[in-house]
Amino acid sequence: MLKIMNFLKVPNDNPALTVAQFEAFSKQVPLLYFILLTNMASLAWTHRDVAPAWLVIYLPSVLGIVFISRAIGWIVGRNRTVDAAQAYRKLRSTNRLAAPIAILCVLWSIALLPYGDSYQKAHVAFFMAITVIGVIFCLMHLRSAALVVTVLVNVPFFIVMVASGQPTFIATGINVVLVTFALIAVLLTHYRDFRQLNESRQRLLAQQEELTRQHREMQALSDENLRLANMDSLTLLANRRSFFDVLNRAFARAEEEGRRLSVGVLDLDGFKPVNDMYGHAAGDKVLVEVGRRLSGFARSDITVYRLGGDEFAIIHAGAHRDEDLLALGERVCQAVAASIDIGTSVVQVTTSMGFAVYPDIGTSGQDLYERADYALYTAKRTQRGGIVLFNAAQAKTLSRHREVEEVLMAADIEKEMSLVFQPIVDVATSRCVGFEALARWTSPTLGRVSPGEFIPIAEHSGRIVLITRHLLAMALAEARGWPGETFLSFNLSPHDIATPENVLRIISVVEASGFDPRRINFEITETAVTRDFAQAAKSIELLRHFGSGISLDDFGTGYSSLNHVHKLPLSKIKIDGSFVAQIDSRPASYKIVKSVLAMCEDMGLEAIVEGVETEAELSVLKDMGVEVVQGYHFSRPLEASAAQDLVQAEAGERDRRRVSAD
Known part of the structure; x- marks a missing residue:
């Protein structure tokens, strides 16, 4: 019984199905009222002369007005978007209205049955049969209303037909009932297929929505990844x-x-x-x-x-x-x-x-x-x-920079690179106690290129490491001919101390030469130290453990000089020549050099003053207690043979003095 009652109700368990029913049903309702109106008008017309006016004029007119107004209302509103609740209310309203309309139509047609001849009575039977069939088709998307109309029309129709005693009417009643059952079966099948189709459509829409959602999420994730890929995570600036x-x-x-x-x-x-x-x-x-x-x-x-x-x-x-x-x-x-x-x-x-x-x-x-x-x-x-x-001047410099870099990358270092040696002098004796090895490059393409030009380019290109090892081997080969007390001062670039591997390669070059590492003084600029202080400290410690001395070159021209001096295992400080120039007439330079000398004395470090060019500068430095200097006042950089002659001559002079003293 409950199942039958559910068949006679408008379902409301699936909002999407309810809306779909309403959309399909709203297109067929005007046809339903058109069928009712035309069939009723036709039947009233055939009975106009035999039936009372209220049956063929007044009642059909009232029902016709109702049918027309309802049809217009559905036509006007069928293109409006409705939600599930509105659709359900309209379908339920139609379901409730189906019963009274069916009863009125049945009673009206039964009331006309006694009037007229056999043809007119047959028309009444035809009206009831064709109307119920048309209505069933029009109500196929509203199953409950179709079943209500079927029961309320077919049962009285069948009873009236059988009660007439006419074999033709009895056969018509049975025929209509059987056809109606078949139509109901078709209706139920159609409704089931409609429901399944709608559910499939809902599943498909749900899948599409899920795919759309996933696509949006993937797009959002892609956009976020793109944003993160183009953003610096620390400063949140674009990268x-x-x-x-x-x-x-x-x-x-x-x-x-x-x-x-x-x-x-x-x-x-x-x-x-x-x-x-x-x-x-x-x-x-x-x-x-x-x-x-x-x-x-x-x-x-x-x-x-x-x-x-x-x-x-x-x-x-x-x-x-x-x-x-x-x-x-x-x-x-x-x-x-x-x-x-x-x-x-x-x-x-x-x-x-x-x-x-x-x-x-x-x-x-x-x-x-x-x-x-x-x-x-x-x-x-x-x-x-x-x-x-x-500007244009920089453009010219940059062009030259690129030209030098290209030639340097293709240069034969062994043939094109050479060394000169600048004496380092003991102030008290004016004797050369060591040499600073300075790089020179003579290119077959560019000619002689200044170290101030090609060294930064070599550092930028990474070729400096190879150049350093080659020049160090050359310098050590020359230094083996110097007297045992003469030391070699050799410059290392920031790249040379940037990794333990590079430092070990330098040590290997020294060991292969057989030169005493204690006679080598490696010069490291403060800029090299500040690039990576921790690694620089490890590299310096390794070279000091090897036995070599370490000088901090160009002291005072970088950052946090005192901090570096205190933390690094240095052996010497080289005071930059910029503080020496005109020290005899510049009180500020005098104070700076004096302060550095005092610091070196307190820390047990040897001070070497470079850039001494005049006798006046040397005199001031002597008075300040400077012991070791270098600069053009004593000598410009010498070729290897001239450096060898200098130290041999000084050694010979010392030997002669020693013999004379004996």
Whole structure:
């Protein structure tokens, strides 16, 4: 019984199915009312002369108005979007209305049956049969209403037909009932298929929605990965990859539209000492704060990037004058130079900056960056903490730099590289106590190239390590002919002490030469130490354990000099010649040299003063207690044979004095 009642109700267990039923049903309801209206009008017309007016005029007119208004209402509203609740209410309303309409139509047709001849009575039977069949088809998407109409029409129709006693009517009643059962079976099958189709559609839509959701999630994940791939995780600025991607696209637009495009590259001066003194965590805080300050300059035409380490970049698109760029650089430098609180202390770093501008120079985004980077290199070399705009002079220098690099990479080091030796002199005796080996390069293509030019290029290209080992072997071969008390001073580059492997190769060269390592003094610049202080300290310790001396060269020209002196196992300090020039007339230089000498005495380190060029300078240094010097006042760098002659002559002179004394 419960199952039968469920068949007669509008289902509401599947909202999507309810909406689908409503959409399909709303298209057929106007046809339902059209069938009822035309069949009723036809039957009323055939009985107009035999039946009362209320049966053939008034009642059909009232029902016709109801049918027409209902049909219009469904036609007007069928294109409106409804939700499941609205669809259910409309279907349930129609289901409730089906019973009274069916009863009225049945009673009306039965009321007409007594009137007229056999043809007119047959028309009544036809009306009831064809109407119920049409209604069933129109109600196939509303199963409950179709079943209600079937029961309420067919049962009275069958009873009336059988009760008439006419064989034709009885056969008609039976025929209609049987056909109706078949139609109901078709209706139930259609409804089941409709439901299954709708459920399949829902599953398909659900799968599509799931695929869409997964696609959105994958797209979101891809976008996030792309964002992270283009973002520096420490400073949250766009990273090097993003910089070159944006730069290449911006350059293409600038080239197409004839606009100016500027690239600024900057790195921090004094950042390495912060890392060395306070640790990498403090260094990270400095980078984060600098990144935050640089972000303040970002706008629609200016983007900021961290390229790596302590190097940052700016892309400035649009029209701007060189003066505006330099002003921007000044503001950036001022912002970076403000004190930074790292928690345990307050530190300060500065920045140097280089700019390059298209279309003044540059044929590609990469080319523009390289020129800005070279402008930065020029700023750090000539005006640390300043701003340099790439110009024609730098373009010429860069062209020369690339030419030298290409030739150097292809050079035959053994044939083209040579050494000269500058005497290191004992002030008291004016005797040469050692030589500093200095590199020389004579290229078949370029001619003689200055060490100040090719050494930085060799360091930049990585070829310096090979050059160092070759020149060291040459220097040791020459030094084997010197008297036993004469030492060799040899310069190492930052690359030579950057790894334990490189230091061990240097030791191997010394061991292979048979030269006493205690007669070697390796010179290391303070710049080499600040690149990686921890590794530099290990390398120096290894060389000291080997027996060699270590000099800190160009002392006073780098950062945190005293800090390095205290922490490193040094044997000598070389006071830079810039402090010696005109020391006889510059009180500041006098005080600096005097302070360094006092420090060396306290720490038990030997001091060598380089760059002595005049007798006046030497006289002042003597009075200050300097013991060892070198410079043009005594000798320019000598060829190997001349150096050999010098030490042999001095040795012979000492022997003669010794014999005379005896």
